[in-house]
Amino acid sequence: MKETIVASYYYLLYHTLRHSLAASDFEAHMECMRQQQKAVQGEKVLQILEQLQQGREDQASLPSIRKALDILGIMPENDADSLRRLSSVFCYIELEQRYERQAVYDFAELSERAIFPKEEQAELSADPQAYVQKFVSSLNRLWKREDLSFEAFFAKLKNTVEHYAWCIASGSKSSHQYVPVSEQCSMLGALAAALSSERMEDSGRMTLVVGDLSGIQRYIFDIAQTGAGSVAKRLRARSFFLSALSDIISHRIVHRFGLPLSNIVMSSGGKFYILLPGGTATLQELERLQKELDHWFLEQYHGEIACNLAGEVIVADDLTHMDKIMERLNLTLRQRKMNPLLQGLTTGECWDTNNWLVQQQETGRRCSVCKKFAVDEGELCKHCRFDEEMGQRLVRARYFVYRYPSQRGLPVVDGYSVEAVESPPAYEDSIYLVYRLNSPAVDTDDRLPMVTKYAANYIPVADENGCPHCLAKDDAHDPVRPGAPLQFECIAESAIGAKQLAYLKADVDYLGSVFVFGLNRDGQAVQLQQIAVLSKMLDLFFSGWVHRIISEKYRRVYTVFSGGDDLLLIGAWDEIVHLAQELHLRFREFVGDNPNLTLSAGITFCKSHQPVARQAAVAEEELDRAKESPSRTRPEGRNQVSVLQQAMNWEQFAEFCEEAKRLAVMWEQKQVTSAFLYRLLDYAEMYRTYEAGDTQGLRFYPKLSYDIARNLSDEKDKEVRIWAQRFLTIQEDHPFLTLRPLIQMSRLYRLNDVIGKEEM
Ligand SMILES: [Zn+2]
Ligand SMILES: [Zn+2]
Ligand SMILES: [Zn+2]
Incomplete structure (x- = not known):
């Protein structure tokens, strides 16, 4: 089994290396493989690979690998001669707008910086030969290790291949879209593991499972009802806990089926997909798992959170038209979500009244933070106590450690645990996975199953001098100590101008359609690998790149969550305004400026003591406005940002911010008076009645004209006069429509002493 999985995983790579390395280098590589006798029998892996190559049939495992290759339509021979640069998966996406450009990735080790594609004509900056040499020397080092368990070896192998081969293209028979070699390898490994499992049925049926946490946002924000206090310590911890919970549930499912973690084919933003062997029996096992999970969530969280599982039985051919399968699978998931935790409340067909009593059974005092769960010691419930501990640890965490069975760390489901630590842990049998955060885990000397993980985890902390x-x-009876998370009040105080926070909520427009229909260009078959690549790349942007940019440039921004396809950030309002614009610009670059892939965002400003749950809801309303408000170029809305209850496109938003800042300067220097701005708002009201059909409203024009002539005629008023004359128009998209939010925005800038000097 081990050798079969490794051989199928390695098959495509083996070809790629054979054809791109000098013969002597390839010989040396095979020699390193042969030396491996601990984690797997390297000799046996090589035998399988050679026999596959020669079309021989004398190994028992060959049929499942050959079948996997056949199913995925992988044909390494066709592009064997050259290393091909990978086109961005976003280039293939087409919804309503035609898109013809090609954007490609350079040969570069995977990082949050490497994920921005270049024009196809751009010069290769990396030498492909040198790149492959470096890749193969990492592989050689790994094959020669004599101290690794299979789990650690395979985790490191997969991680090394992803690190280097994410940007090397591989073709297939059923599609002319290219996929990274690393993704083809993963899918081959997952498929061969399923096909050679003892749970595999003769019918050849498999099951694709989707799992999704619901209640995430409500659970994160519930702690914040009490206002400020130590919310900043807990928010990140809760968000982290939920992503770890989603991970662990997916681990538990593959462990239950005796499969490697690589059968989790996608996982981001609290949602995962798993490829399992078998049909009906597998669905029954899933029902049992669902029931166990439902019981656990009811007991531990009173049903505040639920994990919904849905499975779709597929045959091999389905893997090449996944768009339809994904649509069906997500429909089943939606139905399941309408009756969450049903399995936990019923035994067979009867209602299980024991579970109704959870809340009443817990007597005694309620937790002083969440006011929901019973206190077990001190003033806090166990969830809030963990949040507080974890909140402290997460600030410095560089590794997440997953254990089973375990007594250490934060216990999650049934003997699984997760821990956040600063340095890599010592080897233990119970450690089945280690994430190294935001830093490549390649060529490391440890014996751990350690992989690279991009995760947005930055929160502002006080420096060595404490919080100014x-x-x-x-x-201040409880000042923030050096190295501890800043309170939201402290973050607000650091803003320029008004001492306020801003909340930024953003996500990708039409994401469901992008996944289901986007890749189906010109009736093309859509493969599971392509969907997986799309999901992974988006996650790299929202987790890896967002983490990097915040921790380098926007250090007064707090990450509530960012990953998958969306984010929620809280920060000093001035930084959030800049960050939103950079987010949009870099996203354009990231998707090769494909107009079918856009972002919408909602921004809301508030004082720091406002409850987080309330403000997050307001930010959500702003995001909805950005999505729904029609614009002249796009009647169906989206690709916009909404701020101060006004939706605008991203270019207008940049101008709007600039204008608000200029107005603030004129206002502060008394070139423009508050009285004049109030009169302008009156004229704007008249314009609105005109727009609604009342021609009387046109009076705004002569009135404004007279006002300018009378009050702004001096040479010193020139700048204000030019600004005010902008409103003397009856064009569509009238500047009056954004006047009120403009004045509100400029008030944020206004209290600033250094206005005009600071770089925008
Ligand atoms: Zn070949
Ligand atoms: Zn609590
Ligand atoms: Zn402070």
Whole structure:
């Protein structure tokens, strides 16, 4: 089994290396493979590979690998001679707008910086030969290790291949879209593991499972009802816990089926997909798992969170037209979500009344933070106590450690646990996975099943001198200590101008359609690998790149969550406004400027003591406005940002911010008076009545004209006069429509002493 999985995983790579390395280098590579006798029998892996190559049939495992190759239509021979650069998967996406450009990735090790594609004509900056040499020397080092378990070896192998081969293209028979070699390898490994499993049925049926956590946002924000306090310590912890929970549930499912973690074919944003062997019996096993999960969630979380599983039985051919399968699978998932936790409440066909009593059974005091769960010691319930501990640890965490069975770390489901630590743990049998955060885990000397993980985890902390805001306050009885998370109040105080926070909520437009229909260009078959690549690349942007940019440039921004295809950030309002614009611009670059892939965002400003749950809901409303408000170029909305209850496109938003800043300067220097701005708002009201059909409203024009002539005629008023004359028009998209939010926005800038000097 081990050799079969490794051989099928390695098959395509073996070809690629054979044809792109010098003969002596390839010989040396095979020699390194042969030396491996601990994790797998390298000699046996090589035998399987050679026999596959020669079309021989004398190994028992060959049929399942050959079948896997056949199913995926992988044909390494056709592009064997050259290393091909990978086109961005986003280039293939077409919804309503035609898109013809090609954007390709350079040969570069995977990082949050490497994921921005270049024009096809751009010069290769990396030498392909040198790149492959480096890749193969990492592989050789790994094959020669004599101290690794299979689990650790396979995790490191997969991680090394993803690190280097994510940008090397591989073709297939059923599609002329290219997929990374690393993704083809993963899918081959997953498929061969399923096909050679003892749970595999003669019918050849398999099951694709989707799992999805629901109640995430409500659970994250519930802690924040009490206002400020130590919310900043807990919010990140809760968000982290939920992503770890989603991971662990997916681990538990593959473990239950005796498969390697690589059968989890996609996982991001609290949602995962798993490829399992078997049909009906597998669905029954899933029902049992669902029931166990439902019981656990009811007991531990009173049903505040649920994990919904749905499975779709597929045959091999289905893997090449996954668009339809994904549509069906997500429909089943939606139906399941309408009756969450049903399995936990019923035994067979009867209602299980024991589970109705959970809330009443817990007597005694309620937790002082969440006011929901019973106190088990001190003032806090166990969830809130973990949040507080974890919140402290996450600030410095560089590794997440998953154990089973375990007594250490944060216990999650049934003997699984997760721990956040600063340095890699010592080897233990119970450690089945280690994430190294935001830093490549390649060529490391440890014996751990350690892989690279991009995760947005930045929160602002006080530097070695402590928080300047707390220190300046006389009555601060609990100042933020050096290295501890800043309170939201401290973050707000660091803003320029008004001491306010901003919430930024953003996500990718029409994402469901992008996944289901986007790749189906000109009736093309859509493969599971392509969908997986799309999901992984988006996640790299929202987790890897967002983490990098915040921790380098926007250090007063707090990550509530960012990953999958969406984010929620809280920060000093001025930084959030800049960050939103950079997010949009870099996303354009990331998707090769494909107009079918756009972002929408909602921004809301508030004082720091406002409850987080309430403000997050307001940001969500702004996001909905950005999505729904029609614009002249796009009647169906989207590709917009909404701020101060006004939706605008991203270019307008950049101008809007600039204008608000200029107005603030004129206002502060008394070139423009508050009285004049109030009169402007009156004229804007008249314009609105005109727009609604009342021609009387046109009076705004002579009135404004007279006002300008009378009050702004001096040479010193020139700048204001030019600005005000902008409103003397009856064009569509009238500047009056954004006047009120413009004035509100400029008030945010206004209290700033250094206005005009600061770089926008
Ligand atoms: Zn070949
Ligand atoms: Zn609590
Ligand atoms: Zn402070």
